[in-house]
Structure formats: structure tokens, C-alpha cells
Amino acid sequence: MGSGGSRAAQIPDADRIRRETGFSQATLLRLYHRFRALDSNKKGYLSRVDLQQIGALAVNPLGDRIIDSFFPDGSLRVEFVDFARVLAHFRPIDDDTGTRDPKEPEPPNSRMNKLRFAFQLYDLDRDGKISRHEMLQVLRLMVGVQVTEEQLESITDRTVQEADEDGDGAVSFMEFSKSLEKMDIEQKMSIRILK
Amino acid sequence: MALPGPSTMFLLLPFDSLIVNLLGISLTVLFTLLLVFIIVPAIFGVSFGIRKLYMKTLLKIFAWATLRMERGAKERNHQLYKPYTNGIIAKDPTSLEEEIKEIRRSGSSKALDNTPEFELSDIFYFCRKGMETIMDDEVTKRFSAEELESWNLLSRTNYNFQYISLRLTILWGLGVLIRIALAFTGISLLVVGTTVVGYLPNGRFKEFLSKHVHLMCYRICVRALTAIITYHDRKNRPRNGGICVANHTSPIDVIILASDGYYAMVGQVHGGLMGVIQRAMVKACPHVWFERSEVKDRHLVAKRLTEHVQDKSKLPILIFPEGTCINNTSVMMFKKGSFEIGATVYPVAIKYDPQFGDAFWNSSKYGMVTYLLRMMTSWAIVCSVWYLPPMTREADEDAVQFANRVKSAIARQGGLVDLLWDGGLKREKVKDAFKEEQQKLYSKMIVGNHEDRSRS
Numbered sequence: 001m002g003s004g005g006s007r008a009a010q011i012p013d014a015d016r017i018r019r020e021t022g023f024s025q026a027t028l029l030r031l032y033h034r035f036r037a038l039d040s041n042k043k044g045y046l047s048r049v050d051l052q053q054i055g056a057l058a059v060n061p062l063g064d065r066i067i068d069s070f071f072p073d074g075s076l077r078v079e080f081v082d083f084a085r086v087l088a089h090f091r092p093i094d095d096d097t098g099t100r101d102p103k104e105p106e107p108p109n110s111r112m113n114k115l116r117f118a119f120q121l122y123d124l125d126r127d128g129k130i131s132r133h134e135m136l137q138v139l140r141l142m143v144g145v146q147v148t149e150e151q152l153e154s155i156t157d158r159t160v161q162e163a164d165e166d167g168d169g170a171v172s173f174m175e176f177s178k179s180l181e182k183m184d185i186e187q188k189m190s191i192r193i194l195k
Numbered sequence: 196m197a198l199p200g201p202s203t204m205f206l207l208l209p210f211d212s213l214i215v216n217l218l219g220i221s222l223t224v225l226f227t228l229l230l231v232f233i234i235v236p237a238i239f240g241v242s243f244g245i246r247k248l249y250m251k252t253l254l255k256i257f258a259w260a261t262l263r264m265e266r267g268a269k270e271r272n273h274q275l276y277k278p279y280t281n282g283i284i285a286k287d288p289t290s291l292e293e294e295i296k297e298i299r300r301s302g303s304s305k306a307l308d309n310t311p312e313f314e315l316s317d318i319f320y321f322c323r324k325g326m327e328t329i330m331d332d333e334v335t336k337r338f339s340a341e342e343l344e345s346w347n348l349l350s351r352t353n354y355n356f357q358y359i360s361l362r363l364t365i366l367w368g369l370g371v372l373i374r375i376a377l378a379f380t381g382i383s384l385l386v387v388g389t390t391v392v393g394y395l396p397n398g399r400f401k402e403f404l405s406k407h408v409h410l411m412c413y414r415i416c417v418r419a420l421t422a423i424i425t426y427h428d429r430k431n432r433p434r435n436g437g438i439c440v441a442n443h444t445s446p447i448d449v450i451i452l453a454s455d456g457y458y459a460m461v462g463q464v465h466g467g468l469m470g471v472i473q474r475a476m477v478k479a480c481p482h483v484w485f486e487r488s489e490v491k492d493r494h495l496v497a498k499r500l501t502e503h504v505q506d507k508s509k510l511p512i513l514i515f516p517e518g519t520c521i522n523n524t525s526v527m528m529f530k531k532g533s534f535e536i537g538a539t540v541y542p543v544a545i546k547y548d549p550q551f552g553d554a555f556w557n558s559s560k561y562g563m564v565t566y567l568l569r570m571m572t573s574w575a576i577v578c579s580v581w582y583l584p585p586m587t588r589e590a591d592e593d594a595v596q597f598a599n600r601v602k603s604a605i606a607r608q609g610g611l612v613d614l615l616w617d618g619g620l621k622r623e624k625v626k627d628a629f630k631e632e633q634q635k636l637y638s639k640m641i642v643g644n645h646e647d648r649s650r651s
Contacts, residue, residue, distance in 0.1 A: 034330060056328040059630040061637070062318070066325035090326050118318055139313070142321065144634030147642050155313050155641060163315065171315075180316055188298055188319045191327055 017081055021088035022107050027193050031087065035080050045077040046070070061142045065121050089117045092190040114189040115177050122171075129170040132160050233377065237414035238407075246423045246575070253574055291636045294320050313641045367574070370421070374571045377419035382468075385412035386475040393478025405479040406457045413454035422576040424451055431582035432456055433511035433541035436504055438533055441543040442605055443515035445556040446563065447570065448545055451580060458513040459483060459503065469563065481509065497532060504538040511541065516598065531594040534601070539585045542601050544609035548577040581608045 011017070011032045018028060036042075038050050051067045052058060060066065070078045070086055091109035106113055122130045122138050136156045143152070163171045163179045171179075232245065298316050388408035395401045417424065432455075433439040439458060441448060452458065460482045464473060473484055483499055503509050514533045534540065547554045554576055556566050570576065583604055588597040605611070 031330070038329075051329065054328055054332050056332045057325055059633060060321055060325045060328070061630060061634050062321040063325060063630075066322065066329075087326065087330065090323070118322060121318060121322060138318065142317070142634065143638040143641070144631055146635050146638035151642055159313055159315065176315065183298070183316055185319075188316070189323055191323065191330065193330075 011080065013081060017084050020108070021084050022091060022094065022109065023084065023088065028084065030193070031084060032080060035083055045079050046083065047077060061144065062121065062138075065138070065141065069117070069120065089114055090189060090191045092192060093186045109190070111185050112177070114185050115180065116173065118189065119173050119176050129168075129172050130160075130176065131170045132156055135160060135171070229377075233415065233418050237418065238411050246418075246421060249421070250423050250575060250577060291320065291633065292640060295637075295640060317637075367572075370574075371572050374419050374421060377415060378567075378571065381412050381415035381419050382472065384415065385409075386472060388412060389475045389479040393475075401479075408479065409457060409476075410454065413450055416450050417454045420447065420450070420570055420576050421574070422447070422451065422578065424455075424577075425579045426455055427579065427581045428584075429455075429582060431541065431584050433458070433543075433582075433585075435509060435511060436506070437511045437539040437541050437585065438500075438504065438536065439511050439513045439541045439543055440516055440533065440601060440605075441513070441545055442609065442611065443517045444545065444547060445554045445566070445570075447554060447576065448515065449513070451545065451578065452513060452543065455580070457510055459510040460513050461485075461500070483512070497535060500533070501536050504536055531598045534588065534598045535594040537588065539587050540597075540601055541585050542583040542605050544581045544583065544605045544611075546579050546581075546609040546611065548579075554578070579609075583608055 011028065014025075014028065017023070018025065021028075023031065035046065038054070039046055040050055040053065048067060048071065051070065052063075057063045057066065070082065085108065088108040093109055093111065094107070119130070120126070122134055124134055124137070136152060139147075139152055139156060160169065160171060163175050165175050165178070166172075295317055298319055299314050385408070388411075389405070392401060392405045392408055395404070439452070439456075441452065449460065453460075457480075459480065460476075462473075462484060464470060464484045464486055473482070476482055477484060481503070483503060485496065485499075500512065503512060516533050554570065586597075586601055586604070588594070592600070
């Protein structure tokens with residue numbers, strides 16, 4: 001009796017999103033519920049203001065950069081599809097890398113894609129390189145007014161020098177991932193979702 | 196020969212008077228029932244226990260309905276949306292320092308004692324923390340209505356709503372009609388009663404009458420909402436010259452507390468129906484109503500409250516220091532104004548049982564009238580009120596510490612989570628002071644080491 005049915009049917013493009021992101025049905029439902037809770041005026045999409053209202057995000061020194069990652073190319077709205085896609089980067093890595101078909105595109109939560117996401121937080125102008133100036137900007141965000149300009153510049157110079165291999169004064173994505181090759185990215189850039 | 200239709204029936208005289216008679220009798224019965232079961236007990240403050248019986252029956256119905264729903268979902272292999280009160284993600288409670296050190300250790304091949312100043316990987320910590328808050332954060336959760344794990348037949352508190360039966364709907368509809376009639380009676384009696392009492396000369400008789408008029412009307416309102424309230428520790432009830440402090444979930448809190456004690460209320464002057472009620476009430480009894488502009492002037496507010504409190508013959512003041520409605524799973528920061536006055540504070544904890552109806556008022560979503568209608572269309576409102584022993588400010592603590600102490604006592608008693616965030620977060624963006632703290636912690640990690648190095 002009754003014609004209701006569960007709310008999963010109400011998520012637009014549920015199957016497509018599930019295939020692209022690799023989230024389970026239950027997780028997708030939870031994320032959709034979260035999406036709607038953040039959507040303050042029930043517009044059906046998220047704007048910058050909705051994300052800025054999250055108190056704990058506003059005290060994160062990189063809060064604005066993180067919000068920017070949801071609005072690529074100057075767009076003003078985040079639909080649920082895009083929301084899920086960005087969050088998919090933080091899914092724990094699957095154990096099936098051995099059996100995956102190499103011709104298919106990498107899933108969003110692969111090591112390479114997680115690194116790429118972090119790289120883009122640094123690389124504001126999306127030119128594929130972290131210039132000295134961009135590095136300085138991110139550092140300034142993380143320390144606020146606590147560190148002087150000279151100290152920050154010397155830190156930046158040293159970091160760029162260490163990572164830069166081809167001597168162009170900037171850190172490319174290859175150099176970035178090389179300097180982090182021993183890092184356990186999988187664990188540090190993953191969020192475990194409770195079942 | 197065609198059968199006479201309903202319209203022709205009314206023209207036949209014997210039927211006509213029969214229907215009128217039936218109508219008259221049923222109305223009389225209804226009024227008598229109302230009088231006997233509701234108004235008279237309200238005046239004397241006794242209860243027949245009908246509401247408790249109603250509550251037990253409701254619980255049984257809810258259990259049955261939840262089972263039915265789960266069975267239905269299993270048959271169709273659908274996923275039931277099950278909310279978790281503990282949040283969606285697993286969080287590790289480590290500090291900023293520990294996590295960044297761990298990140299550096301796992302990626303760096305350099306010797307551990309020569310800790311580098313800054314690593315490219317430091318960004319991972321902030322990035323992940325930021326994403327975690329987007330997925331789930333403490334505060335936004337507090338401000339949306341609490342999710343229920345079992346279902347209570349109200350479509351608005353559960354996403355898996357399915358239509359269950361016609362009989363239940365009719366029962367529910369009847370309940371709503373009765374409640375609206377009662378609410379109307381209660382409010383009009385309050386306005387009329389207090390205005391009439393206001394005309395009497397000041398004196399003990401006036402006070403006596405005023406107290407009983409207030410109490411009676413609040414009790415009628417309580418029955419209008421079908422509120423089933425359990426009071427604990429009534430020996431700690433607030434006395435004259437004190438301040439009663441409680442956590443705030445909805446405007447109904449006022450009715451619940453005021454039906455068990457005689458308080459002076461404090462609040463902003465509202466327009467509309469609330470304004471009419473406020474103006475009538477203040478004629479019979481000295482409540483403290485502030486104009487909107489005065490509320491901003493903290494000294495003025497403090498002065499008026501102090502004057503009231505110092506007069507020992509005046510009633511205890513009822514204040515909700517959170518400043519806004521929270522969804523009854525936690526207690527937010529208490530504003531320190533009421534704690535600076537120096538009077539005895541009587542804390543009260545109010546906890547609603549979410550199974551019977553969600554009492555939280557999301558003022559950005561609903562107006563007052565919509566909210567009250569929602570309350571009256573819920574099955575019932577069940578809550579517990581604990582009167583805690585009085586507290587006074589110690590010599591060595593300031594107003595903020597005192598406020599926090601009272602807040603913790605209330606949170607502990609009501610089983611509510613004690614949160615440090617300001618209740619005003621719902622409408623404003625958070626202060627930069629918190630962000631600075633994180634920046635300071637991180638800077639110490641990169642610059643602190645630099646200073647050690649340069650000295651060697």
C-alpha cells in the first residue's frame with residue numbers, strides 16, 4: 001500500500017552520479033540530505049553564501065580556497081552532481097586497483113586525482129604551475145598576521161628551490177607529486193564515512 | 196418513483212426538527228465535556244490522567260507503524276533512510292600540531308630531529324578538515340530539526356513517509372479541531388481576564404486574582420497543545436527576587452513554565468496578536484517588556500532588571516539566555532547579561548521528547564502562527580522539566596564563567612550536549628578570533644623552528 005517509495009528516487013541522476021563517484025547508495029543519500037540541509041532557501045543548488053555559513057569552515061584558514069574549489073570557472077551555483085563530484089575526491093581508495101581496466105578514466109579518489117585536487121588549491125590561475133607568488137599567497141592565508149613578510153619569503157624561496165627540478169622558478173604538477181611520493185596521500189586526503 | 200434526494204429530505208418537517216435537535220444536543224454534550232474535563236481541572240490544577248493514557252496508546256501505534264514501514268521497504272528492496280545522531284563521518288580527535296607532524300613524518304625522508312619549517316604537504320591537513328566540515332558540522336546539525344530513528348506518523352519528521360490509513364487521519368483531524376477550539380478559549384480568557392483584573396485597585400486581592408487568572412489560562416493552553424509535562428524536583432521552584440533561567444527550544448517553553456509557577460516575563464514588544472496579549476498581561480502584573488531599540492542598550496536592560504529583582508515582593512523573572520531557539524539536542528552559549536545582575540539564579544532544564552512532535556521553532560523558516568499550527572497538528576508534546584537547585588555567583592568568578600557553570604548544569608540534567616558555539620551563528624558569520632587561533636598554532640610550527648635554528 002502507499003505510493004511513497006524511498007527518497008533515493010528523488011536524487012536527480014542518481015545512477016550516473018553513483019557510477020562516476022563510486023559512492024554507495026546509502027552514502028549518496030546521506031550526502032543528498034546534507035546538501036539539502038546546507039541549501040538554506042531550498043533553491044535546489046548551493047551558493048557561496050551557503051558554504052560560508054558553515055562556522056567550522058569559516059575558521060579554517062584555507063576556507064575560502066576550499067569553497068572556491070566547488071565553483072570552478074566562475075560559476076555561481078553548485079548542483080548536487082558537482083557537490084558529489086568534489087567530495088568524491090575524498091573517498092578512501094578502493095582496493096581493486098589491480099583489477100581495474102586501465103583504459104577507463106581514473107576514479108576521482110585515485111592517488112593522482114587527490115594530489116591534483118591539493119595542487120589546485122595552490123595553483124590559483126590554473127596554469128599548471130605553482131609560482132613563487134602563489135605559494136606565498138597560500139602561506140599567508142595559513143599564518144595570517146603571525147609571521148613577517150621576510151620570514152614568509154625565505155620560507156617560500158626554500159620550498160620552491162627544494163621542489164623545483166627544472167629550474168624554472170615554479171613547481172609543476174610533476175615536481176609536486178615527486179616531492180610527495182613517499183606521502184601516504186590515501187590516508188591523509190580521505191574521509192571515512194560511517195555506514 | 197424516484198427516491199427523494201438529500202435536498203428534498205430537509206423540506207420534510209419531522210426530519211428538520213430532528214436534525215436541529217441532534218445538533219443542539221451534541222453541542223451541549225461537547226461543551227459539558229470541555230467544561231468538566233478541561234476548564235475545571237485547569238482552574239484547580241488537577242489532572243484526570245487522560246493525556247497520559249493517550250501518550251501510552253500513541254507509543255504503541257508508533258511502534259506498529261515503524262515495523263510496517265520497515266517490512267514494506269524490505270519487500271521492495273528499497274533503501275530506508277536511517278538518520279544517525281552521531282554524524283556521518285568518522286572523526287579523529289587529534290590536534291592541529293599532532294596531525295601536521297604525522298603528515299610530515301610519513302612523507303619526509305629526512306631525520307626526525309631536524310624538523311623542516313614548512314612542507315608542501317601541510318596543506319592536506321587544512322584541506323581535509325575543511326571538507327569534513329562541509330560533509331558534517333556540529334552547528335548546522337543543531338539548527339535543523341532533530342532526525343528521528345523511529346517514525347511518528349508525521350510526514351515532516353521522516354523522509355520515508357507513506358500513507359498508512361484513513362482512520363488514523365480522521366482521528367488526527369478531530370484532535371486538531373478540538374485543540375484549536377481550546378487554544379482560542381485559552382487566549383481570549385487570558386486577554387479578557389487580565390484586562391479585567393487590571394482595573395482593580397492594587398492590593399493583595401488583585402495579586403491573588405491575577406495569579407490565578409494567569410495560571411488558569413496557561414493550563415488551558417497546555418491542554419490545547421496536548422502537552423504532557425513531567426515536573427521534577429518541584430521543591431526547587433524559583434522564588435521571589437530570583438531569576439529563572441532555562442534553555443530555549445520554542446515559545447511554548449514559556450507556557451510550560453508559566454503553567455506551573457507565577458513569573459514576571461521579560462521580552463521584546465511584539466506586534467500583532469502577541470502585542471495584544473503582552474499589553475493585556477502587563478495590566479494585571481508587572482512584566483518587563485522592552486522596545487526593540489531598548490534591547491540593544493545593554494545598560495538600560497540591566498538597570499531595569501536589577502530594579503525588578505531588588506524588590507523582594509516582585510515575582511521571579513523568566514529569562515532565556517541563549518537568545519534564540521536551538522533544536523533541543525544541545526545548549527549553546529549563554530549571553531552574560533542576566534548573570535551580571537547578581538541575583539540568585541534558579542536554573543531549569545527543559546527537554547522535549549522528539550517522538551511525539553518536533554517542538555523546535557526554526558524562526559528563519561516559519562512565522563509564529565505557522566509554528567503554532569504545526570504544534571497543534573502534532574500528536575502531542577511530551578516534555579520533562581527539571582528544577583535545579585539555585586546557584587549564585589561566587590566571589591572569584593566573573594559573569595561569563597558563572598553563565599557557563601549554569602549552562603553546564605542545565606545541559607547535564609537534560610541530557611543535552613554542551614556546545615561552545617554562540618547561538619547567534621544561525622544568522623551571522625562567525626568571528627575571526629577563532630580563525631586567528633588556528634593561524635597562531637600553525638605559525639608556531641613553521642616559525643618557532645626557524646628561531647631555534649637561527650640561534651644555533
